Every structure is written in C-alpha cells, then in structure tokens.
Amino acid sequence: MTKTADTAKPLPLADLHRKLGAKMVPFAGYSMPLQYEGIVAEHEWVRAHAGLFDVSHMGQLEVRGPDAAKALEALMPGDFIGLKEGRLRYSLLLDDNGGVIDDLMVTRRADHFYLVVNAATKKADLAHMTRRLPDGVSIEERSDLALLALQGPAAADVITRLGGEVSTMTFMRGSPIRIKGSEIWISRSGYTGEDGFEISVPVKKAEKLAKLILDDKEVKPIGLGARDTLRLEAGLPLYGQDLSPVSTPVEAGITFAISKRRKMEGGFPGDERIRRQIEDGAKVRRVGLKLEGKQPAREGAAVYSGDAKTGVVTSGGFAPSVGAPIAMAYVAAADAKDGTELKIEVRGKKLAAKVVPMPFVQHRYVR
Structure with missing residues (x-):
C-alpha cells in the first residue's frame, strides 16, 4: 500500500505541526511538514532570521567499543582515529565498488561515536554496519531521541536567549549544553548553508523545547519544501537523488570527505577505484x-x-x-x-x- 501523510509514521512533534498549520506529506516513510505559510516565504525567513526544522525522521546511532574508530574506518573514508572529542565529520558509507550507500555525520563523544544518517536508508545502514562491525563493537539506534535543526543568521542569538552557551562553538563542533534545566546535545551544523545548530533531545522533552524556541520572535517553523530549496542553493547533495551507489565520491565532487591520510593509506571499501579516479579523473x-x-x-x-x-x-x-x-x-x-x-x-x-x-x-x- 502506498503511504499517505495519514498512514506514514508520525514524528514526535506531529500534533504541534498540525496546530501550527502545516501541510503534511509522506517522506521517507514519515508524515512530514511540507510547508506552513509557503515555501518561498519560509526560505527567505531562514536566510534573514532563523527557522526551526523537525528532522526527527533522521536516524541517530551510537557506536561503542574500544576499537570503534578503527571499525568505522573500515566502512568509511574518514579519519576517525584522529577525530577529537566534540568534533563532527561528514562522511560516506561506501559499498565494495566505492559507490555511496549513504552520506552521514559522525561525531566523537566521550565514550562513543554518534552518527546521524538519512531516514530512507537508516534501516539498511544499521543492517550493513551490524554485519561488518567486529566483535566488541556495538551499534544502537536511539529511537528515544528527536532531532531539531535551528538554522539562520539569528540562530546563535536565539540559543543564547534561552540560556545556552554557544558563543565559542564553531562549525562542525558539538557539546552537551543546558537549556531551561534540560541537558541536550547541540552541534553547530546543518543542511541549509546558513549558520545554525542541530539539537538532539529526548522525545519526551522535544515539544517543550520546540515551543520555547518558537516563542522567540526571530523563529518560525519551516517545512521540507524550504529545506530542499535552501540545500539546493547551498550545493548540498540529497541522498537518493544526487548521491547513490551508482556514484563515487569523486564523481559526486565530495572528495573532501576522504581525509588526506585515508587517501594515502586506503583501507576503506572501493579504495582502489576511488584513489584511481582521484589520480586519473572520473x-x-x-x-x-x-x-x-x-x-x-x-x-x-x-x-x-x-x-x-x-x-x-x-x-x-x-x-x-x-x-x-x-x-x-x-x-x-x-x-x-x-x-x-x-x-x-x-x-x-x-x-x-x-x-x-x-x-x-x-x-x-x-x-
């Protein structure tokens, strides 16, 4: 049966989206807000102020174990052994021919790695990694967490007004912070090309936090439609359209995701083909x-x-x-x-x- 917005899986903030007047559509198996007041108006608001996106459909995974960094390097071309605590790295899950299975964000935390993967691929990603991770390295999906994105030039001021300390946080760094008595995980990252933050919060506290953020006059709720136009203008690829197992990182123009050491040493799926394309061109x-x-x-x-x-x-x-x-x-x-x-x-x-x-x-x- 083809899923509709009513039969697709609801987001934790589904009731709030409807109260805010969202037009709901099915996307990656979830019922998602397409728009609230209009795609162009929402797009322009994010460019000028700050917009709140509900991206709880994304998969949040935790990888643990003493050899977790080494194990992840056998699946992806990033330098995770050298990744410092609180740093994020954009990376690619690759098949044995160097094709892109998914693009994702990897963060080193104190005792584990935190991964954010695409919604449409998260089940396949989890199965793929589970099969290939060695004994002693575990992976868990955190379905008890919601994910919000606050994007736009006013985003940092909004977090500061809520009592969060982000003034020293720069792009691709993350940290736990407290807002109104609740501890959340926040990273300075996003999918719009604007300054902004992605916020991982327990599902039970997500609506309260979303309402606090939306109470700020600089913030409006933003749907999938504007998220797509913003990321397109930012030149950011969408998995399933601009990235797929048919394309390699070289063909996709995202070789920055392959660290210098990994280009030299290899040791990731499809490394021979990818390194040959880097040298000879795709x-x-x-x-x-x-x-x-x-x-x-x-x-x-x-x-x-x-x-x-x-x-x-x-x-x-x-x-x-x-x-x-x-x-x-x-x-x-x-x-x-x-x-x-x-x-x-x-x-x-x-x-x-x-x-x-x-x-x-x-x-x-x-x-």
Whole structure:
C-alpha cells in the first residue's frame, strides 16, 4: 500500500505541526511538514532570521567499543582515529565498488561515536554496519531521541536567549549544553548553508523545547519544501537523488570527505577505484547549472551538449535567493568545466543552461 501523510509514521512533534498549520506529506516513510505559510516565504525567513526544522525522521546511532574508530574506518573514508572529542565529520558509507550507500555525520563523544544518517536508508545502514562491525563493537539506534535543526543568521542569538552557551562553538563542533534545566546535545551544523545548530533531545522533552524556541520572535517553523530549496542553493547533495551507489565520491565532487591520510593509506571499501579516479579523473562529474529564463528543470531531465546527451539532472528548481532556476546534474567530464554551455530538455523544449560553481549561494558557517 502506498503511504499517505495519514498512514506514514508520525514524528514526535506531529500534533504541534498540525496546530501550527502545516501541510503534511509522506517522506521517507514519515508524515512530514511540507510547508506552513509557503515555501518561498519560509526560505527567505531562514536566510534573514532563523527557522526551526523537525528532522526527527533522521536516524541517530551510537557506536561503542574500544576499537570503534578503527571499525568505522573500515566502512568509511574518514579519519576517525584522529577525530577529537566534540568534533563532527561528514562522511560516506561506501559499498565494495566505492559507490555511496549513504552520506552521514559522525561525531566523537566521550565514550562513543554518534552518527546521524538519512531516514530512507537508516534501516539498511544499521543492517550493513551490524554485519561488518567486529566483535566488541556495538551499534544502537536511539529511537528515544528527536532531532531539531535551528538554522539562520539569528540562530546563535536565539540559543543564547534561552540560556545556552554557544558563543565559542564553531562549525562542525558539538557539546552537551543546558537549556531551561534540560541537558541536550547541540552541534553547530546543518543542511541549509546558513549558520545554525542541530539539537538532539529526548522525545519526551522535544515539544517543550520546540515551543520555547518558537516563542522567540526571530523563529518560525519551516517545512521540507524550504529545506530542499535552501540545500539546493547551498550545493548540498540529497541522498537518493544526487548521491547513490551508482556514484563515487569523486564523481559526486565530495572528495573532501576522504581525509588526506585515508587517501594515502586506503583501507576503506572501493579504495582502489576511488584513489584511481582521484589520480586519473572520473568520467562523469556532478556540476551546478544555472538556467536561462524562469522555467525550472527537475530530477530526471536530460542534459545535452549540442545534440548529444551528456548527462541527467538529479536536483533542480527555482532558487528564491538566486532569482533563477538552478540544478545539479551528472555530466560527462568533458562538459563539466565552469562556463560550459549546455541545454536541458524540459517538456520537449531544450532550455539553455550554463555550468556554474557551487554553492549557488555562499555558505555562512561560523568557523
């Protein structure tokens, strides 16, 4: 049976979303708020103020054991042995051919690693890692935790007004803090390109915390629609569209997720293929495209160089902050250079597009 917003799994804050007037839609098996007052208005509010996202559909996992760092390095290309406590690292779960099974965030805490994985892949991720982790290293899904994201230039001030101390916290760092008597885990990270925080909080305390944050005049609730337009402008890939087992990190343009030591030493799935692509180049590349006119191109649209098909759009839409339609696509390496003129087929018409640098809107992380 196809899931609808009513039959999909509810989020911990489902009642609050409905009270706030959210339009609910099914996404990754969950009933999620698509929008409250409108995607463009919410997008622009996050760029100017701060927006609260409920991302409790994401998987929160904990990996424990004396050899946990080494075990994770056998699954992913990040440097986890050298990762300091309270630091986050963007990484990739890879298959044996170097294809991307998932992209995720890994944090070293005092006695374990904390992973945040994508909702649509979390069951498969958990099964994959459970099979491959050695004896003495355990993995647990923390379904008792909700996850909120507060994003936008006013985010730090909002947390400060609630009594949280984040003034010394910089991008990709995390720490437990106390807000109104409750201890939460907070990291300076997010999926919008803006400054902001992701907050892990017990499900039982999530609604109270969300209401406290929303009481601030600088904060509005934001849905999936604006989350997608914000991440697209930030040039951030979406798993299942821009990333999949078909693509390697080199093809996807995310080799920054492979640390210098791991590039030299290898020891992760698909390392030979990936290191060969780093040295020799990949045949296809993920690129940013800016279209002429106002008509957007969506996922699946064919991309042409002259009369020859060179690739396919993986994400696309109208970008409110850019004032034009933009897209991400995989194209032949020969057509991936900035400034290359291409065409995208939309409804039988070929729209002019140009390869442009990403991000489309500059990141505003606090480093």
